[in-house]
Amino acid sequence: MDLLEVNSIMDFLPLCFYGLIFDTSAILYVNILFIALSILPVFKNTNQGFQKFLFYLYFGTNLLAYSTNFIDFIYYKFTFARTTIAFVSVLENETNKATLFWDFLLTYWHVWVLFLLFSALWIYLYKKVTVKGFVPTKKRYYFGFSTVGFMFIGLFTVLGIRGGQYEKKTQPINLMDANTHVKNIAHVDIVLNTPFALIRTLFSNHFSKPNFKDINPQVILKEVVPIKQYHNNPVTKPNVVIMILESFSREYMGTFNKNVKIPNYKSHVSFLDSLSQHSMIYTNAYANGRQSVHAMSSILAGIPSFKDAFTSSPYPKQKIESLVSVLEGQGYNTSFFHGAVNGSMGFLGFGKILGIDNYYGRTEFNDDSQFDGYWGIWDEPFLQYMKRTLDKKKTPFFATAFTLSSHEPFLLPEKYKNKFREGEMPIHKCVEYTDFALKRFFDEAKKEPWFSNTIFVFVADHCNKPYYDEYKKTVNRFAIPIMIYKPNSKLVGVDNDLAQQIDIYPTILDLIGYPKPFRSWGKSLFDKTSVEPFVINSTGSVYQFSKGNYICTFDGKKVLGFYDKEDKELKNNLIGKRNAEMNALELKCKAFIQDYMERVIDKRLATIQ
Incomplete structure (x- = not known):
């Protein structure tokens, strides 16, 4: 309870x-x-x-x-x-x-x-x-x-x-x-x-066009800005590596909690805390979904999942403009690494839809002596395998890794059982092990020529059971870290604005100076003028839309409540004190949902119209 x-x-x-x-x-x-x-x-x-x-x-x-x-x-x-x-x-x-x-x-x-x-x-x-x-x-x-x-x-x-x-x-x-x-x-x-x-929910399909009376194409263009184009950086072709970290709540990372004021706080990621001192970190970031199957489409294609996973709906089998397709158009080789059984979580199938060139799983690793007995290959050996594979790639390349060891039933390799002890919760020792596996990856990768010209993005797929009261709050159950690191670059600092998984796709394209317009519901995290930061996700029954000073809860038909942005427990409903900003927030929420449903159902995820 x-x-x-x-x-x-x-x-x-x-x-x-x-x-x-x-x-x-x-x-x-x-x-x-x-x-x-x-x-x-x-x-x-x-x-x-x-x-x-x-x-x-x-x-x-x-x-x-x-x-x-x-x-x-x-x-x-x-x-x-x-x-x-x-x-x-x-x-x-x-x-x-x-x-x-x-x-x-x-x-x-x-x-x-x-x-x-x-x-x-x-x-x-x-x-x-x-x-x-x-x-x-x-x-x-x-x-x-x-x-x-x-x-x-x-x-x-x-x-x-x-x-x-x-x-x-x-x-x-x-x-x-x-x-x-x-x-x-x-x-x-x-x-x-x-x-x-x-x-x-047995026979329900939650993908349906809402057709809100106050939402039309002009409102969508203004409020959602579904087509993005950036001219902030020169055209470059650095390698891009995205690390999707299984169940890595923001709660576990010390540098993301410096100003949260949690009594007796303890971090579980010594390496990532160290790396964050040389990175751009987003301390107010959130997942767009609740499960691993929601994360891949959110991060790589900017397509969030709400009540149901987009990848398990009737609609993913269509042409989708994504980080994969755009980078391949720029001459990138694309890869996806996941140490589980090939096809687990539907990642292999959705990867094929996105057009990923190479999928590397337990089959390609081909050494079950490193199998954890449940999900797949331990993170440390699998990330070493990923590093060796990337060494052979022609640059520029785009690679995504999805870790798995910080997952129920929270086991460790036998040789590390005395190195990573049980914390306040069983997952803590596994988070520390994955952090160690990432350190081992970086220790080896930085020896290679490709390392210095690589943008690394760290993001969690979703959260896990919280330990501290701060992360038991309703909104903070989606609280994740987002961190961007490029060796010897100016990408260093702390950003406290709202951020979300669907922002990663446009952020990468902004960083590499991609000059063309592209479809994206998210925004570049470096764009502070054209689109105000916001976050949307769903509890499974209710949309949560955060922007500006308020959080809006919406059931798909009507607003249930407005809450102050600091009221992460959603205790004090301000719906009886509506103001202009709340009305604008409702309009933006409805516009987002309508454009999302229309583009998904009408199979317009590859068009900039």
Whole structure:
């Protein structure tokens, strides 16, 4: 509950009450067939054979749904959102599902023991109720009363699925409706339950054109500026290397927390802290998504993911203008390095869509003695392999590495178990190991001729379970580091403006002096005049749009709240004190969403129109 902090029991009880609405809906969804078969006006529904069938039907569906809540006891701390059907997109490309499953069973054995105990109690209580056999003597009355009962119960079942609002709703309640019952957006996940979240997203496609009445092409051009062009730097062709760091919350990095005033703060990245003294760092940066599958499209193509991953939607198979395509047009060789099983997370498939020349994974590494037993090759040997591969590349090259060792189940190579000790949280030792792996990479890379003419970008894919209270705040659950390093250059300093993953694509093109216009929802982090800094992301049910002095929460149809930019917990809703800046923020948020949906759905991700 430290991730969903509630101030008092009086705040918690209303959340539980409103949660009953969604619990009831989920229970009725799961049991709709059981209910129908139980109340059908037939004679055989009371005999032992039929009741035995109903027993297996009841527990087959209910225990499956019940187990998903226990899964979220574990999974929620990694995603900060109720699990939806989009979770399937995370697993569909993994070949080690069985290994991960058994590891989670062992690691979180207490969760599964609790599930089994409650399930056993449930079955015991069910069997305490017996249904006596019954054969009606007056069939006309039996069928008459049974039919009325069937219709009456059916009506209340539909009413329960709709959240008790039959006349006011044309559709059953969905995840968005939970937002109407909370003051703090994070508490939506207390009101919701996982079976409901899974069922209501099972057949949904959240990619649809909103068609806001106050948004037109002219408004989009002005507010979103979807076409960028920069003339700040001369045309050059340095190598570009992007390091996407698995689960590297901004919380772990000392130089990014100098002014945060966290009591007894401890950094876990001695190398990156040292390198940051010679880099440009962005201390107010955020991820555009919640999972690894969201990061690749955000960083390389400037395409964020909101409720669902763009790469798992029906729309990624189209021509996409991206950092990859633009740099290839400038004569760059492009590579992607990820030490997992080839195809994991869908990176290989999306890489092909973007046009990446070479993909290097566990197959190409070809030495399973360095396999961690779960996800892939340990970061240290794999980054050394990446360095040796880059040594053979013709310059200029563009390479992306996606690390993996700072990931559940948080293991270390045997030889480093005494070097990196358990910190306040299991992930801390793994973050320190990845930081060490990066140091080893740099120690070797700086010996090579290509190193001095290379722009290095460091960015996290998403955050992990926070330790400090500052990073438990709703907005800071997306807080990541962004750092740019070029050896012996003037790219040194601290920028406290808002920044996000989708800004990396235009920033690189600005730095290399790319002279042509290109499609980008992000902005160059060095552009301080044409587009004001902003950040957009989604909790899975609500958009969060930050710009200027305020944060706007938006459910896709209407504004839920405005908050002061310092109110990272989203506690004090200012919607009743609207001003001109808030109205402008709402307009920009809606314009962004509409242009995003239209370009994705209409397959205009490669056009500058």
